Amino acid sequence: MTPAEARGTYRPALDITEYTDPVCPWAWGSEPVFRLLRLRLGRQLGDAVRWRRVFGILFDDDEDPAPDPDAEARWYERFTHDVGSHTGAPYAPRLHRVARSSWPASLAAKAAQAQGPEVAERVLRRLRETMFVLGRPADTPEGILAAVRGVPGLDVHRLREDAAAPATRDAVRADWAETRRPLPEVVDLEAPGPHPGRAKEAGDHRRYALPTLLLDGPGGRVCVPGWRPLETYLEAARTAAGTAAQAPPVRLPAREALERWRTLTGPEVALLTRESAPPADAVRVDTGHGPLWLHPAESALAADETAGRQGLVQ
Template identity: 30%
Template sequence: MAVEVDAIAGSVPDPAAGGKVRVTWYTDPHNVWCWGCEPMMRRLEIVYPDRVEVHLRMGGLFEDFSPVREQWARMSGGRWTASVEAFFDAVANQHRMPMDAPRMLGSVDDFDSTWPACIAAKAAEARGRDPGRQYLRALREAWCLDGRGIHRRSVQIEVAREVGLDTQAFSEALGDGSAERAFREDREVCEREKVTGFPTFEIRLGDVKARIDGWQPWEVFEDVLRQVDPGIAPKPVPVTEASVAEILRRYGRCATREVSAILGTPDDDAEILLEELEGGGKVLRHVVGGGIVWESAGGSRDRIASPP
């Protein structure tokens, strides 16, 4: 996992000049390391709303998963799902985003490629960058938290409906080839930029850019962000129960690690606030794998606004 900072033209941005930092995220909905990047993405949305914009590129982790499945089966004496479950648990322990590995593996009998989910993400992004981001997040929740088979068209449409997308337009984008063409354009960008693994991030402001290959904690990501834009400053979020309640009202459900990232505090401090809200009946606790997902008792979630 490498972090490279490269001043292309040898110049340092003027903090007074303004302008947004552009973060390009090369990703795949199925990638469990990318799921671990969600705390930083939510922190960017909340504390840098006017200073950072995120652009998504779908990389397509596996066009054909069959050779990987066969290799794991040979290495594990036919018990490939046990090997993958152990891998998922190890990844979750490192990035601290909950994953229900048994349920995830319960939906992969007909799984042979990550490309369909990538194409679905591009179908959503046809509505705009924000709808695309919301849909990608919902796909990841469906896979990592709920164990739903996001490679299936039926599940992709269900998730689109859940976040408020126009499912007819979404289905048309999947069926007419436009979403697949957009995905293949992303693949071409990945090849041109020599992106071979996910997640990969390019962080750019003017002539200064940084590249992060592989998952990093949000604290490391933010340090690189400050190297690219020394003048950037997060919007302060009070470390209070009211702030946590507002975060959950906005997003519907969050992992402890996500709340701590938004607040800029250790996980333990965030969990204390969450437990206080739980005691007051304002949030609900759901144990997922070895972690916890917190849900607003009001049951709200981030939905895409209907067009005027």
């Protein structure tokens, strides 16, 4: 937190709110574009852009259990494969089960934010990978701790305590409520595409489709729901920021990208790196839909028989 934030006087030129969930396949498929968007806006605006994540709780605690869990898993497996066909994202060859609840992973992802943005990014990424690479979503405190083992800079003991703290649950409960107050323009939205972002029915409420970005700035508020190309987000950022300036194109050397993000999907390699190819020492993991590339240190963790990501590298 900067001194201005602590005083309550910080006003970013661009304030971005991302409505998401660790086990949402559309959010997983949007990661390459969102990574590049954060990178480009960071180069353009620096500290004048703030990105806030709101965990919308795709699978709630009060939902009735499926009468046939295996049939539910096969249905949701087909759904994630269909989403992956649109986004290009990897998916697990077999989904062993549907997440029992989004709450444990959302609590952990929220708690990780107290340890800094890089740690928070890596924790959330690990949680997503349990679902979409391993097919075994981390939806218990024990499973989450196993999944995040070895995240650089992460204090696991602190994460465990913070995730269980009442203040963290209150924060995620506030996220749940905020997600269920969608802007009028998305409630009855009619738009083309496989995931246009119309608000979803969620029990007695409607919630934002996941992911949805709200961009606020001097130029006003712009809502970008659903699955959209990078250019749509960049145009929304220009509008909200009240500027005609284009965020500078940027791609990182493949080595720098892997050091920064630790794992890269095929679409991320193509979109984020200058070489459009992984570094020579990146470890390839084949999924049901293209490769995932691991940093060598991530590979070593995955190969450790006691690691939470056991089975990622055979």
